[in-house]
Amino acid sequence: xxxxxxxxxxxxFLSRPSSNISRSITYKRCRSSASNFFSQSxxxxxxxxxxxxxxxxxxTAAHKDLMVSLISALETRLDSHLLASSVVPPDVEFxxxxxxxxxxxxxxxxGLPSSHIDFVLASWLHLKVPTGSAMNITNLQAxxxxxxxxxxxxxxxxxxxxxxxxxxxxxxxxxxxxLYPNYLKTFYEEAQLETLRQRLEQVPExxxxxxxxxxxxxxVSPTGILVSIKCxxxxxxxxxxxxxxxxxxxxxxxxxxxxxxxxxxxATVGVTERAELEKRDLLxxxxxxxxxxxxxxxxxxxxxVANRVLSVIKGVLGV
Amino acid sequence: xxxxxxxxxxxxFLSRPSSNISRSITYKRCRSSASNFFSQSxxxxxxxxxxxxxxxxxxTAAHKDLMVSLISALETRLDSHLLASSVVPPDVEFxxxxxxxxxxxxxxxxGLPSSHIDFVLASWLHLKVPTGSAMNITNLQAxxxxxxxxxxxxxxxxxxxxxxxxxxxxxxxxxxxxLYPNYLKTFYEEAQLETLRQRLEQVPExxxxxxxxxxxxxxVSPTGILVSIKCxxxxxxxxxxxxxxxxxxxxxxxxxxxxxxxxxxxATVGVTERAELEKRDLLxxxxxxxxxxxxxxxxxxxxxVANRVLSVIKGVLGV
Numbered sequence: 001x002x003x004x005x006x007x008x009x010x011x012x013f014l015s016r017p018s019s020n021i022s023r024s025i026t027y028k029r030c031r032s033s034a035s036n037f038f039s040q041s042x043x044x045x046x047x048x049x050x051x052x053x054x055x056x057x058x059x060t061a062a063h064k065d066l067m068v069s070l071i072s073a074l075e076t077r078l079d080s081h082l083l084a085s086s087v088v089p090p091d092v093e094f095x096x097x098x099x100x101x102x103x104x105x106x107x108x109x110x111g112l113p114s115s116h117i118d119f120v121l122a123s124w125l126h127l128k129v130p131t132g133s134a135m136n137i138t139n140l141q142a143x144x145x146x147x148x149x150x151x152x153x154x155x156x157x158x159x160x161x162x163x164x165x166x167x168x169x170x171x172x173x174x175x176x177x178x179l180y181p182n183y184l185k186t187f188y189e190e191a192q193l194e195t196l197r198q199r200l201e202q203v204p205e206x207x208x209x210x211x212x213x214x215x216x217x218x219x220v221s222p223t224g225i226l227v228s229i230k231c232x233x234x235x236x237x238x239x240x241x242x243x244x245x246x247x248x249x250x251x252x253x254x255x256x257x258x259x260x261x262x263x264x265x266x267a268t269v270g271v272t273e274r275a276e277l278e279k280r281d282l283l284x285x286x287x288x289x290x291x292x293x294x295x296x297x298x299x300x301x302x303x304x305v306a307n308r309v310l311s312v313i314k315g316v317l318g319v
Numbered sequence: 320x321x322x323x324x325x326x327x328x329x330x331x332f333l334s335r336p337s338s339n340i341s342r343s344i345t346y347k348r349c350r351s352s353a354s355n356f357f358s359q360s361x362x363x364x365x366x367x368x369x370x371x372x373x374x375x376x377x378x379t380a381a382h383k384d385l386m387v388s389l390i391s392a393l394e395t396r397l398d399s400h401l402l403a404s405s406v407v408p409p410d411v412e413f414x415x416x417x418x419x420x421x422x423x424x425x426x427x428x429x430g431l432p433s434s435h436i437d438f439v440l441a442s443w444l445h446l447k448v449p450t451g452s453a454m455n456i457t458n459l460q461a462x463x464x465x466x467x468x469x470x471x472x473x474x475x476x477x478x479x480x481x482x483x484x485x486x487x488x489x490x491x492x493x494x495x496x497x498l499y500p501n502y503l504k505t506f507y508e509e510a511q512l513e514t515l516r517q518r519l520e521q522v523p524e525x526x527x528x529x530x531x532x533x534x535x536x537x538x539v540s541p542t543g544i545l546v547s548i549k550c551x552x553x554x555x556x557x558x559x560x561x562x563x564x565x566x567x568x569x570x571x572x573x574x575x576x577x578x579x580x581x582x583x584x585x586a587t588v589g590v591t592e593r594a595e596l597e598k599r600d601l602l603x604x605x606x607x608x609x610x611x612x613x614x615x616x617x618x619x620x621x622x623x624v625a626n627r628v629l630s631v632i633k634g635v636l637g638v
């Protein structure tokens with residue numbers, strides 16, 4: 001059950017690279033490097049906001065369809081709560097290492113000052129490991145301001161190989177569920193999240209995935225979906241595609257719909273509670289940066305690219 | 320993974336009976352009822368404090384040995400921190416229903432006023448279900464006062480059948496592990512609890528057990544052991560005995576030793592923190608009584624016996 005994978009399965013900036021990834025990978029600004037995955041004309045054109053992200057050039061069809069539909073659905077529903085443009089400059093919207101073997105794309109829209117949305121972040125990472133294989137980490141999350149206590153939305157699908165995926169799908173609590181039983185009741189016991197978790201559990205290829213981080217185990221909600229999907233039989237790649245299309249995708253959409261309902265009906269909280277939420281949220285964000293991003297990004301992309309990406313993320317997170 | 324068992328796997332007073340248990344079971348004071356399991360001379364003798372508990376008349380040899388050794392070890396190490404006598408009157412030290420088909424034993428020693436121990440509670444429940452089979456719930460826990468923030472110790476082993484057990488073994492946190500990263504570090508990340516959890520995970524007959532209570536999922540620590548042990552092959556009963564003797568017992572003792580070290584090195588906390596711990600602890604205890612004990616005990620033992628047992632437990636819990 002507990003896997004030895006170094007993956008942390010968390011927001012994109014929380015995801016550890018494989019420890020096999022060479023430390024010799026150095027940075028190079030994406031525009032100045034030839035890429036195996038983007039055409040020359042792509043590189044020469046000024047990037048449209050969010051366009052680069054939505055290309056998902058390294059994903060299987062089902063994985064790409066899922067990401068595009070999920071991100072589109074979320075942005076459509078939240079559009080009137082979000083600032084129109086991304087806060088991500090073009091050289092962070094797409095970035096890669098010197099060899100072009102590791103690539104990433106980041107897209108962030110902040111919430112309007114009048115809304116409870118802090119930011120919506122979507123990203124993908126493509127990491128080639130020395131063995132020749134590659135992994136793809138795709139992510140979508142919506143973080144809320146401390147003006148509401150509604151949980152954050154988190155989705156991450158990691159393709160470790162074409163027949164092995166790890167999924168994290170949750171609305172993560174912002175309060176201690178033992179100390180605040182009404183919070184547990186409102187957002188988890190009375191929602192249909194447990195039914196959705198159980199639905200995915202019925203798929204025989206899924207297994208509970210236990211993060212090696214004790215901290216992360218405490219971040220996940222009681223109905224959080226954290227599973228590995230392994231299709232080892234003949235035709236495993238097709239079966240994985242089928243699972244993503246038939247099971248992961250509808251369940252991810254359903255969880256998002258539940259979260260959106262909670263978001264739209266969430267009340268504004270008082271000043272004292274706001275301070276408590278802010279404190280806890282900040283701890284989560286700081287820990288994320290400290291634990292993972294600050295060491296793993298330089299390793300994958302070199303210090304300069306990492307600094308560029310980190311500076312954008314830190315700015316948005318406020319840490 | 321998620322099981323449909325109505326068991327909550329929690330302290331003894333938290334354990335739900337099978338929903339099959341007849342509602343017609345009525346109470347009868349244990350002394351006035353013949354028992355299949357206790358000799359007449361036992362009934363006529365005044366009970367020694369704790370003696371009845373340690374008989375464990377319905378357990379397999381390995382299960383009984385484990386309980387006796389664990390309780391003895393804990394009481395020996397904590398003896399100078401505990402009041403000499405049990406707070407449990409004889410008619411709660413052993414109780415049963417009208418037919419003598421459901422029986423229970425409870426033993427509680429409070430901590431000395433000068434110690435951080437609130438109470439140590441040990442118990443067993445033997446519940447005959449209408450199908451003719453029986454289940455045995457055995458429990459040991461040590462609750463601490465709010466003068467310390469050291470986690471509580473919890474052990475519960477449920478024998479659903481001779482070839483199917485559920486184990487809960489944990490030191491349960493008393494603070495939000497996200498909000499208090501140092502607490503997580505001190506009691507979980509720096510302890511060897513995860514290694515012990517992984518050791519038991521290696522036993523092929525064990526599987527993670529997911530409580531149906533979302534609340535309970537939030538009570539368990541990130542290194543908490545919550546597993547089912549199922550030995551379905553020929554010789555399953557012997558194999559279960561072997562697993563309890565060779566794996567569960569040493570791991571339970573090891574977790575207890577870690578907890579005892581934490582307990583003996585635990586500092587006294589300040590007034591503000593004490594109030595917070597008290598509030599959270601009280602919520603846990605109240606929820607336990609509300610959710611489970613108040614409805615399940617009358618069902619199993621009848622209202623009068625249930626009231627008697629409940630009154631003792633509520634008194635000790637302070638709810």
